[in-house]
Amino acid sequence: xxxxxxxxxxxxxxxxxxxxxxxxxxxxxxxxxxxxxxxxxxxxxxxxxxxxxxxxxxxxxxxxxxxxxxxxxxxxxxxxxxxxxxxxxxxxxxxxxxxxxxxxxxxxxxxxxxxxxxxxxxxxxxxxxxxxxxxxxxxxxxxxxxxxxxxxxxxxxxxxxxxxxxxxxxxxxxxxxxxxxxxxxxxxxxxxxxxxxxxxxxxxxxxxxxxxxxxxxxxxxxxxxxxxxxxxxxxxxxxxxxxxxxxxxxxxxxxxxxxxxxxxxxxxxxxxxxxxxxxxxxxxxxxxxxxxxxxxxxxxxxxxxxxxxxxxxxxxxxxxxxxxxxxxxxxxxxxx
Numbered sequence: 001x002x003x004x005x006x007x008x009x010x011x012x013x014x015x016x017x018x019x020x021x022x023x024x025x026x027x028x029x030x031x032x033x034x035x036x037x038x039x040x041x042x043x044x045x046x047x048x049x050x051x052x053x054x055x056x057x058x059x060x061x062x063x064x065x066x067x068x069x070x071x072x073x074x075x076x077x078x079x080x081x082x083x084x085x086x087x088x089x090x091x092x093x094x095x096x097x098x099x100x101x102x103x104x105x106x107x108x109x110x111x112x113x114x115x116x117x118x119x120x121x122x123x124x125x126x127x128x129x130x131x132x133x134x135x136x137x138x139x140x141x142x143x144x145x146x147x148x149x150x151x152x153x154x155x156x157x158x159x160x161x162x163x164x165x166x167x168x169x170x171x172x173x174x175x176x177x178x179x180x181x182x183x184x185x186x187x188x189x190x191x192x193x194x195x196x197x198x199x200x201x202x203x204x205x206x207x208x209x210x211x212x213x214x215x216x217x218x219x220x221x222x223x224x225x226x227x228x229x230x231x232x233x234x235x236x237x238x239x240x241x242x243x244x245x246x247x248x249x250x251x252x253x254x255x256x257x258x259x260x261x262x263x264x265x266x267x268x269x270x271x272x273x274x275x276x277x278x279x280x281x282x283x284x285x286x287x288x289x290x291x292x293x294x295x296x297x298x299x300x301x302x303x304x305x306x307x308x309x310x311x312x313x314x315x316x317x318x319x320x321x322x323x324x325x326x327x328x329x330x331x332x333x334x335x336x
Contacts, residue, residue: 004056005030008048009063015179016155016257017063017092023156023322024329030061052080061090088336092128092153093138128153128332131256131276151332155257156325157264157317161237164266164314168241172199174300175243175267177236177258178206183213186249189293191220194227196297201226203243205233240265245300248272249287256280260320263313268303270296280316282309 007030009017021032035048128151129135135152174190174197181187187204194202204227208214221227233239240246246262248271256276259269269285271277278286285303287296303309318324 002029003058005059005061006033006057007031007061007063008033008035010034011036019156019158019257019322020153020325023158024326025061027326028329028333049077049080052084057084057087059088059090061092063092090128090332090336093130093134127151130155132279133274133276148335151328151335153328153332154320154325155260156322157257157260157320159264159317159321162240162261162264164264164310165241166266168238169244169266170201170242171244172197172201172304173243174200174202174245174247175239175262176202176204176206176247176249177233177239177262178248179232180209181206181213181217182209184251186251188213188217188220189291189296190247190249191217191224191227192293193297193300194221194224196294197300198226200300201228203228203230203239205230205236205239207231236261237265240267243267245270245304247296247300249291249296251289253277256320260317264317266310266314268306268309269313270299270303280319282312285309 005025005028007021007025009021009032011034012018021030026032033048033051127138127149129138130152131154132152135150138150139147176187176190178185178187181204190202190204194200204217208217218229221229230239240262243262243265244267246259246267246269248259250272252274253271259271259277259281262269269281270287271281271285272291273286273289284306287299291299
């Protein structure tokens with residue numbers, strides 16, 4: 001009999017979790033269930049528990065710790081415990097490093113050691129890390145878990161959608177993309193760096209999480225005609241194809257999918273060391289910790305002038321196509 005599989009993630013048809021489902025997990029027979037964790041009256045959360053009560057799943061794949069806890073409920077709530085006792089649970093961890101200072105209610109999400117140790121005994125699951133940096137953190141936080149319970153499934157990139165187009169590229173163009181900009185993203189430092197690059201253009205794509213930080217960044221850019229704030233962009237691939245350099249100047253950054261997409265479009269890349277990108281980025285494309293606007297502008301010029309980075313990056317991206325990621329998922333599913 002074929003296994004019944006469920007993939008649980010938050011609501012929204014965007015982001016890496018949804019891409020992983022559409023490109024890989026749907027092909028592997030997973031049914032999608034989406035939650036809205038922060039709704040005041042969470043009908044979706046309640047129906048999720050009823051969903052588990054009335055349907056039998058052999059395998060539940062939950063995205064990140066907050067979603068993983070919901071799957072754990074299915075094992076420990078009295079009504080569900082017996083029904084789900086033979087259900088296999090997989091937990092996907094995409095963020096471990098960093099502090100919880102910006103999101104104190106998400107201590108587990110951002111890696112406060114105390115909260116991880118408190119909840120660790122609850123997890124009767126296999127765990128998947130987003131990259132090897134995250135994998136090492138998992139081994140550190142869960143030292144008593146057998147190593148064979150941990151797997152790595154990298155962020156993928158749609159190489160059909162994200163590909164170079166020399167006709168579209170605009171010279172001396174920088175792009176910064178994030179769903180949400182917050183102080184740790186250091187887009188303010190990138191804006192300050194533009195004073196050293198007067199003949200360059202900067203496009204900031206994404207929204208700001210805090211109004212104060214948004215005002216700070218807009219004030220820094222108010223007298224600069226070469227800086228544009230575009231908000232969320234639907235045409236992400238088109239924007240990346242136009243850019244010369246893709247920059248993520250965060251203090252730390254765990255995700256790598258936007259970097260892969262930028263590399264696939266022929267961009268040179270700059271991002272802070274650590275958090276997974278060290279696996280594949282050329283050393284020249286790594287920002288040193290504690291950089292300022294002057295150092296950042298110098299690094300932008302350095303990578304811009306090295307055209308060998310384009311071919312290197314395109315070769316690296318082949319390892320992160322969704323076809324390659326599907327093989328990683330199949331290896332993981334075959335082992336559990």
